[in-house]
Structure formats: structure tokens, C-alpha cells
Amino acid sequence: MNLLSRLHLVLRSSLFWMSCAIAALSLTASPQVPNNLGHQSWSTENGLPQNSVHQVFQSTDGYIWIATEGGLARFNGIDFKIFNQETTPAITSDDICCFAQSHSGPLWIATSDGLLQYSSGKFHRYTIANGLTTGRITNLAAADDGLILILTTDGISSFDGRRFYTISLPSSAEPSAIVTAQDGSVWIASNSGIFQYSHGRVLPQPLGSTSTAKDIEGIGFFPDHSLWLRTGTSIAVLRSDQSRTLSISRDLPASRIQSLLADSQGQLWIGTSKGLFMLDKVDSHPQVVPALGSNSILSLMQDEESDLWVGTETSGLQILRHQNFRTIPGLSDHPITAITQATDGAIWLGSNSDGLDRWQAGNIQHLDTRTGLVSETILALAPGEGGSMWVGTPDGLNYVKGKKIRTYTSADGLPDDLIRSLLRDDDGSLWIGTRRGLAHWQNNQFITLTQSNGLGSDLVGALLRSHAPDHDLWIGTLNGLSRLRGDNITTFTKKDGLSGDTITSLAEDTQGKLWIGTKGAGLSVMTTAGFTPLRRDDLPQTIDSILEDDRGNLWLSSSRGITRVSVSALIKCGSSSTCDPHPVSYGRADGMPTEEAIGVGHPAAWRTKEGLLWFATRKGVAVTDPSHLVENLTPPPIVIERFTADGMDIPLTGTEQNIAPGRASFAFEYAALSYVAPAKVRYRYILDGFDKRWTEAGSRRIAYYTNLPPRHYRFRVQAANNDGIWNETGAQIAFFVRPPFYRRLWFLLLVLGLAAAAALLLYRLRVRGLQSRFQAVLAERTRVAREIHDTLAQSFVGVSVQLELISQFLAHSQTDAASRQIDQTRAYVREGLAEARRSIWNLRAITAPNSLPTRLAHLAEQWSQKKLNTRLNITGTYRRLSQPFEDEIFRIAQESLANAARHANATQVSADLRYDSSRLVLSISDNGSGFDTSERSPSSNGHFGIQGMHERAAQIHAQLTIESSPANGTTVMLEAPITEGKEAAINA
Known part of the structure; x- marks a missing residue:
């Protein structure tokens, strides 16, 4: 018998035995939907684009994608990112149908106007123009060969990212549902059988095919690979060991089945037009999930962390999460102060201003002042014998046994009526912590221990009897931890290694280690090595209660929730900030009614005989089963x-x-x-x-x-x-x-190059400046040498000649002649002094007051008086030239006349000075003996006159020509340019 034949046989002919099965089920205890399912919802008020959620899908990168009639939404757990016609040009229709994605491929999205591909943050649209047979897509499935199978109203197409291909089913079967199996193949349901698509081949199942109505709307698998089929009115579960069909009205109080999901635990979740149902076993009865009420469920999806996502028709997106804590109905609004379990298994819960509750098997018995309690504020509880209970209040001590309640107050010997803690000892006696010391009730009398007996403080809090060989009684006080051993009390404080002095909670683990909770100073532990403070930022600083479970974990309650941490990891890490003991914190998201897991009484938490942990909170109790924790071991994408x-x-x-x-x-x-x-x-x-x-x-x-x-x-x-x-x-x-x-390399290299060039340029300018100054100094020295030669030296030579003559005259007793020569020598000396003063004035840059023609005329007159007939002829238009320029010309003329008189023995000299428009010409001719110009330079013989003349000519950029022969005398010709500005620059 094939698959569909079995389905329709169940639907049509099994009414009798199904009715019997339902009757049998009604006689047995029906399974309950887990009561630790947390529920959260999102709608348009929270950012959803529209409240009709047609499909919920988790992509390979971890995002949750939501298909609505108002666009596409991507959810990261905190907020939505919306893609629609307004925000995304590629989306031309906001009516989104469904999703599909292979393990490494892009995300495919079906809309009422074509197919969308989403990859690397971009959308690409494919329509009929690209080869799609129709724009009306009803479902998508990703195949293991990388193709996307597209179920449309016209059949099935495949798409490889470039082209669309039509997939034909045998016997003209009309496909109605597709799904991707765990092995990557795609299963296709049709009106004539079930087919499997794998690597381009369509293979009918061995069950064959039969002609049936086109009514299968969904197909899927259980974790064991067995199959389920869904129509609008029935569900067929087809397993190898057993099969079952559920239908509306008979099994489900709804008008239509709209979605189905088999989760990772094999439970079947059924979305109907009247709410969500859960079937935990094939032969059990579907149970309604009350968190969703009667909402119309359109889609179901389980994510990688086993959360159940639910898409509704009008109420948006919902999520159901497995939670590790649950609450007790009827106690959710009470601020619980103390919890304990009586010897008969009942749980007793004290509250703040609302009396005492006894809970057992779901039944609650309430006690208050009307039933005999001295106060409705409960601060401490301790189990007595035979299910009895000791109850501490701000107004005294009660003993509850059955319906009888006995009261003890300070009138009976209590040190104080405000009872903060209670502890029933192994011998049946009772220890009572008060504000005025520790009382011990034994043999119907109270014995009080106070600070004078060694307690750290008279304000007593948590009490603990150790199971270690010494059986010490540990007493938490306001000022340290006290230990009663025998009749001796020893108090330990921060000086002894405690993290704090205000003790709030005590616990002893199975290894005998004592754990101490403090107010504002965190956790401490006492081992055989003494006390060790555990100063950790990842643990609560004020610890209201400490419990140990069977798995070696400590549970710490505080105003910030409940923290679970491994004892061995905590001992290993100590206070090291680099070691992580991996504490886990629990709060409202884990099922707690509130994160304020604090109780003003003792004990604020209790471990029951069944291993459950009960914690007092400001809004009832939080209960967890440490042996059945749902741990999220999936690293978050x-x-x-x-x-x-x-x-x-x-x-x-x-x-x-x-x-x-x-x-x-x-x-x-x-x-x-x-x-x-x-x-x-x-x-x-x-x-x-x-x-x-x-x-x-x-x-x-x-x-x-x-x-x-x-x-x-x-x-x-x-x-x-x-x-x-x-x-x-x-x-x-x-x-x-x-x-x-x-800051780039090329710029730095350029700057370095420019800096080097600038440094080189500065160096060369510096060298050039030094050279220029050296040349200036050298020129000045040369000029001074010429001045001395042409003035002082000439005068000294004249004086020397005169002195020789005087010496000769005196030798021949020619006193008159000697006297005349002395007078002439005096004249030479005066002329020499005048020339020396003139040179000094020139060195001090003081210009001569006379013009060049005047000075030359004076010079000619002087030589004429010395029997050298000097004729001076000046032509052209005179214009004043720079003083250094005229000085050089004058010195050249002076040297020429001196040479004519002293070396050529000339008697006549003709001097011509001519001013042209662009030059000045000086010509001096004598009738002396002359000399041969081809001979070596006179300076080689120690005479530097001619050389000085050439140097002076060069100084003023003039051309000096000397023509001489032994028979024709000497002619000195000087041509100096006097273009405007040049002569002004001389010696500047």
C-alpha cells in the first residue's frame, strides 16, 4: 500500500478505532504542554512591517527573516530592518511568500511579483521576463545541487542563477507542496504521489502513486526521517512503527490546519485557525498552548537554538522559548521572605505582610494572624518534627503543628521578639537569631549568647550547622562570622581573610568547604587553608542565599537575579581576572518572575528532597530543576x-x-x-x-x-x-x-630631497659668501699695497734720494746745497704725509672733495715743478663719476707720471683725458728712454708699478695698453667704460 493510499484510508475508514483511541486517551492522564515555555511577541508597534506573518526563516548567517504582506523584515533579536518598495528598489511587491537557501548559497525570496536573490547586502529580481513561468510563487526549496526549486501555480521550475528550467512530474502529476529533506534532496507532494528530486532526477517513491484530490498543503519530516503530510483539515503521521491521522473538529477544535512543524525533540506543533497545539507523542492527545490563545497560526519554525517561532495572521511574530525557571500559580504576586521544606515534603513559604503558605502537590494552605500567627510578616522558618514548622516573625516565635500554633515571646525568655533566623539542630533543639543575641531553646528554656560571650555582633543573621567532624555552628553577624565549637565562640573578620564583615548567607558543599556570602563584598570560601576572598566582577556583590546542586554548582541569589557557577572552576580561578569560571546568570528571560531574587528572611532559598531549587523573589518563588537544565551550547553567530x-x-x-x-x-x-x-x-x-x-x-x-x-x-x-x-x-x-x-613615502622623500637641496644651496651660498669676503679682503689688501706703493713708497724713495744727496753734499762740505736739499726733503716728507693721510681717508671710505680733472691738473702742476714738463689736455663733457672709479684712474695717471720721471728720465709728458658718451679715455705719453715690453715683467725685479696699474684697470673694468720702445718713449692708454650704473658699482 502506497503512502497516499494509507493516508486516505486513515481519513475515510478509521473513524471507529480512532473514536476508541480517543476514549482510551480520555481515561489516561493527558500530557501537559511544558509550563516553562517563555513567550514574547512583536508587532507593528515593535517595528514589524505588518502583522500577517506568512513564513519565518533563519538564514545561514543566523538572521531571522519574516515574510509579511507589508514587506520583508530581518531580525537580529533586538530590532528589525525593513525591506519594502519604499526602501528597496528591487522589491516591486510587498507581499512576501517564502524563503529558501542552500548551505553556501544566497537567500532566495518569493514575492507576488517575482523571485528575489539576496547576497552581500544587495537584492536582484527575476521575473517572467527572465524566464520565470509565472509570478505567483507558493513555495521554495533549495536542492543539494545548488538549484532552487520554485513551486508556482503552473508547476515546478528550477533556477541555477542564470536560467529557469521546467521540472515535469510523471503521469502529469500536479505538485502541491515541496520541502528540503535533511540529505539535501527535495520532496514533492502531488495529487498522484510523492516524488523525490535529487541531482536533476525526479524519482517516484516506491509507494507508487494514486489518483487523489489536490489537497496536500504541507509535507515534512520528523528527526527520525519519518514523514508527515498536512491538508487543510487533517494531519497524517507516517512512521514505520505506527501511524496516525488527526483531523479538525474531532482532534483539534479549529476550522483549518494552516501550519505544521516537527521539532528537534520529535514533538509536533500544529498551527490552526484557533491557536497552537502540541503533540508530544504520536498516540497522545494534542494540547493547546495557552500562551498564544486563539490566534490564527500561519507559520512555524524552530531555530538553531531550539526556539519556536510562530507567525500569526493578525498578531505579528511570536516566540516560545524553553525556560529553566517556573513559578507557582497563586504565589506569583507575593513578596516571599523565607522558604523551607517540612519533613512531610510540604513547602512552606513566608511572605512580607501576607502570612504563611503551605504548598504541597499544587494545594495551598494559608496561615495568618486569624489562624493564630503572631504576625503576618514572616522572617524565618525552620522545619520541626512530623511536618511541624518553626516560624519567626517581628513579634515573636510561632510553632505550627497541624492546626495548633504556639507562640513564644520575650516574656518567655527570648532576648528579643524580632526573630531573624532559625535553625533546628540535630538534637532537636532550636537556635534563634535575634537583634539582641543568639538564643538556644532546649529543654523548654532559652539560653542567650551575646557579644559579651564572643559573638561578632548581637545582630544575628544566617545560621549553619556544619557536617564536618567538628560539627561547628556558624553564625553570621553584622560584624563578622562567629564559630561556636563546644562552649567556645571565635569570630572571624576581614583581618582573617573574609571579603566582608556583614554576613548575609552561609552554605556548606559536599566537599566540606564553607561558602560565605556578604553584603557588598562578594563571596568568600573557607577551606582547610583558611578563608579566601573571591573578589570577582562577574559574581554578585551582595549574596542573599547560596545553594549547591548535585552537579557541583553553586547557585547565588541577589537583587540582579540568580547566578550559577561551578565550584571547581571557581576554586581554580579564585580572584584572577584572567580566568573565567563561566558563571551563568538567570533572570526574567529564563522564567523568573523578577530578577529581584532577594528575601529579607532566612532561609531565602531551599533545596528540596527532590533536588529542586526554590528561590524567594519579590514576586513569588522561582523554581528550577538543576538536573534538567536547558543549556544553550550553540555559540551565537x-x-x-x-x-x-x-x-x-x-x-x-x-x-x-x-x-x-x-x-x-x-x-x-x-x-x-x-x-x-x-x-x-x-x-x-x-x-x-x-x-x-x-x-x-x-x-x-x-x-x-x-x-x-x-x-x-x-x-x-x-x-x-x-x-x-x-x-x-x-x-x-x-x-x-x-x-x-x-605623510606618504613619496612626499617624505620629496621633502628630504628638498631639504638636502636647500642644505646644499645654503652651504654653497655660505662658501660663496666666504669666498666673496675673502676676495674683498684680498682686493682691499691689494689696493692698500698699491696705495702704499704709489704714495708712501714713492715719497720714501724721494726722501731716500734726497738724503743720499745731502750726505754727499755734507761730505764735500757743501752746506748750502745740503741745506737746499734738506728743504726739498721736507717738501717730500710733507707730500708723503699728505698722500698717507689721503690713503687713510680712502680706507675710511671718505671721498675726495676734488674732481678727477682738478686732481689731474694738480698732479701735472706738481710734476712740472719737478722739471718734468707735463701738459694736460681735457676734452669732452665732464660728468661726475663714482669716487672709487676716479681714484683708480687718478692712481694710474699718478703711477704713469712717476714712472716717466723716475725710470724713463723723461723731460716732457703729454696727458690727454677725454670724456665720451660711454667711455673715458686717458692717454699719457712721455719722451723718455722707454723699455722693451717683450722682456719679463718688471715685477719680477721687485717693481710692482705696472702690475698695480693693470690691477687698477681691471678693478674698474678698463682696458690698459702700454706701448714702449727704447728709442720712442712710452705711451699708456686707458679706456674705461662709463655706462650708467657700472662705475657706481665699482668697489661697492
Whole structure:
């Protein structure tokens, strides 16, 4: 018998035995929907684009995608990102149908106007124009060969990313539902059988086919690979060992079955037009899920963390999460102060101003002042014999046994009526902690121990009898921990290693270690080595109660929830901040009625005989079963959702991004895609190239950096889920902040080159300046030498000649002649002094007061008086020249006349000075003996006159020509340019 034949046989001919089965089921205890399912919902008020959710899908990167009639939504556990016609040009219709994705392929999205491909943050649309047979798509499935199978109203097509192909079913079968199996094949339900598509082949199942109505709307698998089929009115469960059919009205109080899901535990979730139902076993009865009421359920999906996602028709998106805590109905509004379990198994719960409750097997018995309690505020509880209970209140002590209640107050010997803690000892006696000491009730009398007996304080809190060999009584006080051993009391404080002096809770583990909770100072432990403070930021600082479970974990309650931590990991890590004992925190997301797990009385938490842990909270009790914890061991996928530089979005690609220089502010937005408890996800990040260590970000989902130096960076982020499981691979993005042009290598090399060139230029200018100054000094020395030669030297020569003559005259007793020569010598000396003074004035840059023609005329007159007939002829238009220029010409004329008189023995000299428009010409001719110009320079004989004349001519850029022969005398010709500005520059 084939698959569909079995289905329709069940639907048509099994009414009798199904009725019998239902009757039998009604006689047995029906299974209950788990009461620890947490529920959360989102609608348009929370960011959903529209409240009709046709499908919920988890993509391979971890995002939850929601198909609605108002567009597409992507959910990261905190907020929605909407894609619709307004925000995304590729989307031309907001009516979204369904999703499909292979393990490594893009996300495919079906709309009422074609097929969408989403990859790397971009959408691409395919329509009839690209080969799609019709735009009316009803479902999608991803095959293991990379193809996408598209179920439309016209049949099935496949798409490889380039072309569409039509898939034909045998015998003209009309497909009605498709699904991807765990092995990657696609199963197809039709009106004539079930088919399997694998690697391009359509294979009918061995069950064959039969002609049936086109009414199968859904097909799927259980974890054991068995099959289920869904129509609008029935469900067929087809397993190898047993099969069953459920139908509406008879099994489900609804008008239509709209969705179906077999979860990872094999439970069947049934979405109907009148709510959600759960079938935990094939032969059990479906139970309604009360959290969703009568909402019309359109879609169901289980994510990687086993959360159940529910899409409704009018109420948006829902999620059902398995929670580790549950509450007790009827006690959810009471602020619980103390909890304990009586010897008969009943749980007693004290409250603040609402009396005492006894809970057993779901039944609650309430006690208050009307039933005999001295007060309705309960501060302490301790079990007595035979199910009795000791009850401490602010107004005295009660003993409850059955319906009888006995009261003890300070009138009976109590040190104080306000009872803070109670402890029934092994011998049946009772220890009572009060504000005025510790009372011991034994043999119907009270004995009080106070600070005078060694207690740390008269204000007594938590009490604990140790099971260690010494059986010490530990007493928590306001000022340290006291130990009663025999009749001796010893008190320990922070000086002895405790983390704090105000003791709030005590517990002893199975290994004999004493755990001490304090107020504001965290946890301490006492071992054989003494007290050790455990100063850790990941544990609560004020601990109201401590319990140990059978798995070696400590449970710590505080105002921030309940924390579970391994004893061995905690002992190993101690107070080290680099060691992580992986504590797990629980709060409202885990089923607690409130995170304020604090009780003002003792004990504020209790471990029952069944191993359950009960905790007092401000809104009832929180109960957990440590042996059946639902632990989230799936490392959360993490994505970087946005990267901005100065508010500008940077593309999120796998390649390194180049950031333009000048960006000052960088922001990274990231999200861990864990949906069990998104608010409890913790993050840490590091920017390689900038940070030295990881930054613990807590629940913050954005990281900021400013003024990053130009270099290569890699931002990495990791996340831990609600149970502390870290995704150490995390997500990362690499980028390069480009340096500005003035910090690039070519610019630095250019600057270095320019600096070197500037240094070289300065060096050369410096050398040139030194050379110029040296040349100036040398020229000045040469000029001074010429001045001395032409003035003082000439005068000294004249004086020397005169003195020789005087010596000869005196030798011949010619006194008159000698006297005349002395007078002439005096004249030479005066002339020499005058010339020396003139040279000194020239050295001091004092210009001569006379013009060049006047000075030459004076010079000619002087030589004429010395029997050298000198004729001076001046022609042209006179104009004043610079003083250095005229001085050089005058010195040349002076040297020429001196040479004519002293060396050529001339008697006549003709001197011509002519001013032309652009030059000055000086010509001096004598009738002396002359000399041969081809002979070696006179300076070689120690005479430097002619050389000095040439140097002076060169100084004023003049041309000096000397023509001489032994028979024709000597002619000195000087041509000096007097173009405007040149002569002014001489010696400047």
C-alpha cells in the first residue's frame, strides 16, 4: 500500500478505532504542554512591517527573516530592518511568500511579483521576463545541487542563477507542496504521489502513486526521517512503527490546519485557525498552548537554538522559548521572605505582610494572624518534627503543628521578639537569631549568647550547622562570622581573610568547604587553608542565599537575579581576572518572575528532597530543576551590521576597505544572533593595530574609535550567549586608513630631497659668501699695497734720494746745497704725509672733495715743478663719476707720471683725458728712454708699478695698453667704460 493510499484510508475508514483511541486517551492522564515555555511577541508597534506573518526563516548567517504582506523584515533579536518598495528598489511587491537557501548559497525570496536573490547586502529580481513561468510563487526549496526549486501555480521550475528550467512530474502529476529533506534532496507532494528530486532526477517513491484530490498543503519530516503530510483539515503521521491521522473538529477544535512543524525533540506543533497545539507523542492527545490563545497560526519554525517561532495572521511574530525557571500559580504576586521544606515534603513559604503558605502537590494552605500567627510578616522558618514548622516573625516565635500554633515571646525568655533566623539542630533543639543575641531553646528554656560571650555582633543573621567532624555552628553577624565549637565562640573578620564583615548567607558543599556570602563584598570560601576572598566582577556583590546542586554548582541569589557557577572552576580561578569560571546568570528571560531574587528572611532559598531549587523573589518563588537544565551550547553567530567613518557608511565586504585620510570618527555596529535571551548576550572586541587587549563591552552593540593614525587595522568582535558560550571565531572587518599626502613615502622623500637641496644651496651660498669676503679682503689688501706703493713708497724713495744727496753734499762740505736739499726733503716728507693721510681717508671710505680733472691738473702742476714738463689736455663733457672709479684712474695717471720721471728720465709728458658718451679715455705719453715690453715683467725685479696699474684697470673694468720702445718713449692708454650704473658699482 502506497503512502497516499494509507493516508486516505486513515481519513475515510478509521473513524471507529480512532473514536476508541480517543476514549482510551480520555481515561489516561493527558500530557501537559511544558509550563516553562517563555513567550514574547512583536508587532507593528515593535517595528514589524505588518502583522500577517506568512513564513519565518533563519538564514545561514543566523538572521531571522519574516515574510509579511507589508514587506520583508530581518531580525537580529533586538530590532528589525525593513525591506519594502519604499526602501528597496528591487522589491516591486510587498507581499512576501517564502524563503529558501542552500548551505553556501544566497537567500532566495518569493514575492507576488517575482523571485528575489539576496547576497552581500544587495537584492536582484527575476521575473517572467527572465524566464520565470509565472509570478505567483507558493513555495521554495533549495536542492543539494545548488538549484532552487520554485513551486508556482503552473508547476515546478528550477533556477541555477542564470536560467529557469521546467521540472515535469510523471503521469502529469500536479505538485502541491515541496520541502528540503535533511540529505539535501527535495520532496514533492502531488495529487498522484510523492516524488523525490535529487541531482536533476525526479524519482517516484516506491509507494507508487494514486489518483487523489489536490489537497496536500504541507509535507515534512520528523528527526527520525519519518514523514508527515498536512491538508487543510487533517494531519497524517507516517512512521514505520505506527501511524496516525488527526483531523479538525474531532482532534483539534479549529476550522483549518494552516501550519505544521516537527521539532528537534520529535514533538509536533500544529498551527490552526484557533491557536497552537502540541503533540508530544504520536498516540497522545494534542494540547493547546495557552500562551498564544486563539490566534490564527500561519507559520512555524524552530531555530538553531531550539526556539519556536510562530507567525500569526493578525498578531505579528511570536516566540516560545524553553525556560529553566517556573513559578507557582497563586504565589506569583507575593513578596516571599523565607522558604523551607517540612519533613512531610510540604513547602512552606513566608511572605512580607501576607502570612504563611503551605504548598504541597499544587494545594495551598494559608496561615495568618486569624489562624493564630503572631504576625503576618514572616522572617524565618525552620522545619520541626512530623511536618511541624518553626516560624519567626517581628513579634515573636510561632510553632505550627497541624492546626495548633504556639507562640513564644520575650516574656518567655527570648532576648528579643524580632526573630531573624532559625535553625533546628540535630538534637532537636532550636537556635534563634535575634537583634539582641543568639538564643538556644532546649529543654523548654532559652539560653542567650551575646557579644559579651564572643559573638561578632548581637545582630544575628544566617545560621549553619556544619557536617564536618567538628560539627561547628556558624553564625553570621553584622560584624563578622562567629564559630561556636563546644562552649567556645571565635569570630572571624576581614583581618582573617573574609571579603566582608556583614554576613548575609552561609552554605556548606559536599566537599566540606564553607561558602560565605556578604553584603557588598562578594563571596568568600573557607577551606582547610583558611578563608579566601573571591573578589570577582562577574559574581554578585551582595549574596542573599547560596545553594549547591548535585552537579557541583553553586547557585547565588541577589537583587540582579540568580547566578550559577561551578565550584571547581571557581576554586581554580579564585580572584584572577584572567580566568573565567563561566558563571551563568538567570533572570526574567529564563522564567523568573523578577530578577529581584532577594528575601529579607532566612532561609531565602531551599533545596528540596527532590533536588529542586526554590528561590524567594519579590514576586513569588522561582523554581528550577538543576538536573534538567536547558543549556544553550550553540555559540551565537555574530555579524557586523554597519561600519561608518564620520557618519558615512563603508561597504561590508570580505576585502580590506580603504578609508580616505582625514576621517576622525569610526563606529562599528554588531549583533550576536542569539534569540534565547538577546539581552543577556555579552560582547568583547579588539581593534588590531590599535588596542593592546580585548575590550569587555557587556551588552553594548556598538564600538567607537576616534583619530586613528594611518595604518592597517582589523576590527574583531566576539560574543557569548546567555549560558556564557563564546563564539571565539566572531566577525571581523579589515580596513586601511590612508595617510594624507604629506605623510606618504613619496612626499617624505620629496621633502628630504628638498631639504638636502636647500642644505646644499645654503652651504654653497655660505662658501660663496666666504669666498666673496675673502676676495674683498684680498682686493682691499691689494689696493692698500698699491696705495702704499704709489704714495708712501714713492715719497720714501724721494726722501731716500734726497738724503743720499745731502750726505754727499755734507761730505764735500757743501752746506748750502745740503741745506737746499734738506728743504726739498721736507717738501717730500710733507707730500708723503699728505698722500698717507689721503690713503687713510680712502680706507675710511671718505671721498675726495676734488674732481678727477682738478686732481689731474694738480698732479701735472706738481710734476712740472719737478722739471718734468707735463701738459694736460681735457676734452669732452665732464660728468661726475663714482669716487672709487676716479681714484683708480687718478692712481694710474699718478703711477704713469712717476714712472716717466723716475725710470724713463723723461723731460716732457703729454696727458690727454677725454670724456665720451660711454667711455673715458686717458692717454699719457712721455719722451723718455722707454723699455722693451717683450722682456719679463718688471715685477719680477721687485717693481710692482705696472702690475698695480693693470690691477687698477681691471678693478674698474678698463682696458690698459702700454706701448714702449727704447728709442720712442712710452705711451699708456686707458679706456674705461662709463655706462650708467657700472662705475657706481665699482668697489661697492
